[in-house]
Amino acid sequence: MARASDALVAPRVSPPDLPPRLDDARPARGADLLASRLDLGGTVDLAHSSLEQCTIDADADAVDLTGATLIDVEIADARIASLRLRDASLRRVCIRGGRIGTLDLSGARIDELELRGVRIDYLNLGGAKAADVEVTDCGIRTLDMPQAELTRVRFADTRTDEVDPRGLRAGHVDLRGLDAGAFLDANSLRGTTLSSFQVQQLASVLAASIGILVID
Template identity: 85%
Template structure:
């Protein structure tokens, strides 16, 4: 019988397909942007906008992408206090470097997302449906993913203080590269892959979850 690690399928993540030349554009609610370059400051409203083959730079207080569609989009070294991408559609999106206070992806539909070298205070994947996600070299203070549906997701060299996986539905989710201070509900980790060391740390919580009393 194959071990879980043998059958684990890695995420299939490719870089955004960006043209060699981008035209500068201004953000606006409901905008339809193609091959555009945006430089965001203050508060930027791009709710329900369509961004395709776009590059985003930002030093902003708040960026609203609620209900937006992002295809082949890249953010590099962005500094945003609140990045709201709730209920959005993402395909081939890459975020590299920078600092995000809140990254709200709750309810989003995600196909190919890469977060690399990003510092995030609060990452919310609650209720998201995400396929092919790579999170590497990130520092995440709080990671929430209740009721999320995750397929082919991998963490590498990433640390977090606290993870809320309640109601998580997982397939090919590799948590071995996630150094987590605490999982709020270890019983919701069904379908994920952990290292033996992680399982040892979770043993008391797992035992309590099935009614085992551990006394020394």
């Protein structure tokens, strides 16, 4: 019988396909942008926009991409207090470096997303449907993913204080590279892969969930 680690399927993540030349563009709600470079500051409304083959630089208080479509987009070294991607559609998106206060991906539909070297205070994946996600060398204070559907997701060299996985539906989700201070609901980790050390840390929580009283 194959071991769980042998059965894991790694995420298939490729970098955004960006053209050699990008034109500067102005952000606007409902904008339709192709091969553009955006330099964002203050409060920006890009809700329900379409961004294809674009790069984003930002030192901003809030960037609203609610309901937007992002295809082949790179966000590099950004400093954003609130980045809202609620109910957005993402395909081949890379966020690398920088600092984000709140990254709201709740209800998003995600196909190929890479988070690399980002510091995030609050990452919300609640209700998201995500496939092929790679999270590497990130610091995430709070990671929420209640009712999320995650497929082929891997964490590597990433730290978080707290994870809320309640109602998570997971397939090929590799949490071995996630150093988590606490999981709020160990029962919801069905379908994920953990290291033996992580399982030892969760032993008392798992025992309590099936009615076992542990006393030393």
